[in-house]
Amino acid sequence: MEIIKKSVITCPECGYEKEETMPTDACQYFYRCDNCKSILKSKEGDCCVFCSYGSVKCPPVQQKKSCC
Numbered sequence: 001m002e003i004i005k006k007s008v009i010t011c012p013e014c015g016y017e018k019e020e021t022m023p024t025d026a027c028q029y030f031y032r033c034d035n036c037k038s039i040l041k042s043k044e045g046d047c048c049v050f051c052s053y054g055s056v057k058c059p060p061v062q063q064k065k066s067c068c
Contacts, residue, residue: 003062007054013038022050024059 005024009031010017016035022028027048031040043052050058 001063003059004056005059007050007056007058009040009049009053010055011036011038011040012053020050020054022054022056022058027058027060 003024005022006019007022008017008019011033014033014036016033018034020031027042028050029042029048031049031053032038033040040049040053042048046052047061048058050056051061056062
Protein backbone atom coordinates (compact mmCIF):
# COMPACT_ATOMS: atom_id res chain seq x y z
CA MET A 1 0.00 0.00 0.00
CA GLU A 2 1.38 3.38 -1.01
CA ILE A 3 1.18 6.02 1.71
CA ILE A 4 -0.15 9.43 0.71
CA LYS A 5 1.97 12.10 2.35
CA LYS A 6 0.07 15.23 1.29
CA SER A 7 -3.26 16.38 2.65
CA VAL A 8 -5.34 19.53 2.20
CA ILE A 9 -6.28 21.00 5.57
CA THR A 10 -9.51 23.01 5.61
CA CYS A 11 -9.87 25.53 8.43
CA PRO A 12 -13.27 25.11 10.11
CA GLU A 13 -13.24 28.80 11.12
CA CYS A 14 -12.73 30.50 7.74
CA GLY A 15 -12.76 27.70 5.14
CA TYR A 16 -9.20 28.39 3.95
CA GLU A 17 -7.54 25.35 2.38
CA LYS A 18 -3.85 24.59 2.15
CA GLU A 19 -1.95 21.50 1.04
CA GLU A 20 0.55 20.32 3.64
CA THR A 21 3.02 17.46 3.88
CA MET A 22 2.19 15.17 6.77
CA PRO A 23 4.87 13.92 9.15
CA THR A 24 5.32 10.16 8.83
CA ASP A 25 6.83 9.58 12.27
CA ALA A 26 4.80 11.86 14.54
CA CYS A 27 1.32 13.24 15.06
CA GLN A 28 0.59 16.91 14.57
CA TYR A 29 -1.79 17.95 17.32
CA PHE A 30 -1.98 21.66 16.45
CA TYR A 31 -2.06 23.66 13.23
CA ARG A 32 -2.19 27.41 12.67
CA CYS A 33 -4.34 28.62 9.78
CA ASP A 34 -2.33 30.88 7.47
CA ASN A 35 -5.44 32.92 6.68
CA CYS A 36 -7.29 33.65 9.94
CA LYS A 37 -4.49 32.58 12.34
CA SER A 38 -6.81 30.24 14.31
CA ILE A 39 -5.08 27.40 16.13
CA LEU A 40 -6.71 24.11 15.18
CA LYS A 41 -6.66 21.15 17.57
CA SER A 42 -7.56 17.61 16.67
CA LYS A 43 -11.17 16.68 17.39
CA GLU A 44 -11.93 14.31 20.23
CA GLY A 45 -11.39 10.77 19.00
CA ASP A 46 -8.99 11.82 16.22
CA CYS A 47 -5.26 11.44 16.64
CA CYS A 48 -4.16 14.57 14.79
CA VAL A 49 -5.25 17.64 12.80
CA PHE A 50 -4.90 15.75 9.52
CA CYS A 51 -7.42 13.15 10.68
CA SER A 52 -9.78 15.93 11.81
CA TYR A 53 -9.45 18.54 9.06
CA GLY A 54 -7.42 16.99 6.25
CA SER A 55 -8.48 15.51 2.95
CA VAL A 56 -6.32 12.45 3.72
CA LYS A 57 -5.85 10.71 7.08
CA CYS A 58 -2.34 10.62 8.59
CA PRO A 59 0.18 7.94 7.49
CA PRO A 60 -0.19 5.69 10.59
CA VAL A 61 -3.98 5.59 10.15
CA GLN A 62 -3.55 4.89 6.42
CA GLN A 63 -1.40 1.90 7.43
CA LYS A 64 -4.02 0.80 9.94
CA LYS A 65 -1.52 1.21 12.78
CA SER A 66 -2.17 2.87 16.08
CA CYS A 67 -1.44 6.55 15.75
CA CYS A 68 1.08 8.06 18.14
